[in-house]
Amino acid sequence: MADKNDDQLMRSLIERGDFEAFGELLKRHEKPLFNYIVRRIGDFHRAQDIFQETFYRIFKHRKSFNPEYHFHTWAYRIAANLCIDELRKGGRDLEVPLEDIRPNQNPHPTSSHTNSHKTSPHPTLEENLFKKELEEKIKNLVEALPEKLKSVFILAEYQGFSCPEIATILEIPLGTVKSRLHHSFKQLLRVIENRGITNDMQ
């Protein structure tokens, strides 16, 4: 399974209802897709439900998958639509901070690709605290972006999608993607500079 690419796996899922292929796709995309949903809706618990529903739909509607698309753009499109439904349904304030993420959900901030702090192999408590606070601030800033900008910004900057891919996922024109990405960055830049947020501890 591991040597097949996503589209091959998707094909065995469509043609044979292949359990293992589905599992492999799930394994590969779990973390990024889950994080995309968490960032979009800002609630760790509701994100789980949406994630489950995303994969449920992938399986249920596997036969309507258009092979011209790639699996990941299709999966993100499903997730993006579910997020929009969720945000509308809740009628929730979109500027709710990500407080809902239980602090112990990420007890090892240096576990994945978080090794940005290279000055010392053993960061002090103070440094850790500072980093945590910084992350919190950034999180709140991005969260506070208007929904339309945020949806593009998250896909581009945190999920690593190209603009044409984002256009496919969100079903909006390429030009719109580019201008929204530009605006969101500008807006964030302004707030960061106005508030003097930096990663220097002093």
Added chain:
Amino acid sequence: MTCNKKEDQLIRYLLTILEQTEAAKIENHLSSCQTCQKRYERLQKTRGLLRTWKPVDPPPDLQQKVMDDMRAQKIIEEKSFKKSSFISAEGETKETQTESEKTAPMVLCKKMSNYKITAFASAAVIIVGIVLGVNFINKSSTPGVAWGELVEKMESIDFYSFKSQSISMDSKSNTYGFVTQQVDRYYISRDGFRIDHHYPWIFYDSITYASWLDKTFISTFPEIKKYTRILLTDEYINRMHFREDPRRFIKEFMSYNYTRLGRKNIDGQEVEGIEINDPKFRKFRFEDCIAQIWVNVTTNLPVLFELEGTSGHGTVETKMVFDNFNWEGEYDSRLFEPDLSGYRLMAEVESMPIHEATAIEALQRFSQLADGKYPRSLDHIHTRREVNNLYYRMYKERMGKGHLFWEDEDFDWEGYTSLHSLLNATCIFYAELFTTDKDVVYRGEKVAADDAALPLMRWKIADDMYRVLFGDLRIEDVSKAQLIELEEAFES
């Protein structure tokens, strides 16, 4: 000053949304303009800052939950009554087949798969649909199944095996449904049973052996050569004995009125079916319930047993499937005796009395480990998996990602096994309240330890008396009217 205009261009360049020719111009400019170089560095730094928002780890059981959803969906798609086609001795195959697919099977399938989109259709309507769809069928000339002798015939068999699945779906919950039970192979003999579990994700496969002669309940993990043992009391054995045996269900169902469904073909076997839709039948466990039993016309033994029922005021739908029966296998006692050579015994505990005090202790232990949550349901196999999830999460947080608790030298096997033992007894306690018609309801999905005023579990202790176990595990006996008031919180 003219360079100020370039900030927008620099941002576009940074975000790689510039046309190639424009990008080349900026590159050119950057190599000669110090102001813009500084500006560009500042932008890069800001981008770096934005990336300090790190990804979180998904919950450890998320993949498992998704796979459960999918199994549920797969069963709905493939396993439902529609799978096989009717055959008729009078050559009406085609017509019968079409009719059968149009009515009985489809109604149920549709109901299962669309339950979230549309409100549940009334079960009464569904039952009518099925009866209309199948009533005309059996005109077969070959001798049929001797239904009156089915129970006796089944009970004369010392050994058999089958596969079992059970799905529950809650239309009020956000999730689409979950497989509460999935057993690859179930072996039943007069002296005990054996359950083969295959976990495709986080956990090791396990084989569980219950022996009435040795009075033990042994769980083995073949991949790591470890096992645990629970010593069973006679009380426990007596009350557990038939609990795991689907013959018990079938026997119970055969005491109700049923409708004949005629014949069809399942995996190459000619079978004849009956459907139980006696209104009294609902008292067994569900508010509304339909069951079908399909029996091989030659061997007179069950091939498929399916049950669909609703509970929770129509919001929870359960489907149980027992299939892949093998009644003809030779009884081989070795199948029930684990080969433990090279295995390490990790813990040995005693079985707990089947009593409400045990249930309280089990729920307390569970919630202490689970941040105040309770098991989602009190189903033997389901709670087993929940406990595994719990330990997996605890050890992951303590030891870091990719750490499997079973492999840990300091793992608390004693605590782990005793929690299983406590929950096993709790599941039997709960199941007995069900089968003895005590109107038992358990709400582990909705009530947590913090919900001191909400009823976690309740059952009837006298005509107008209910015993209520609250979220904080306090017990109180209340009248029916008081109970209704207490449960109002769940109505909305």
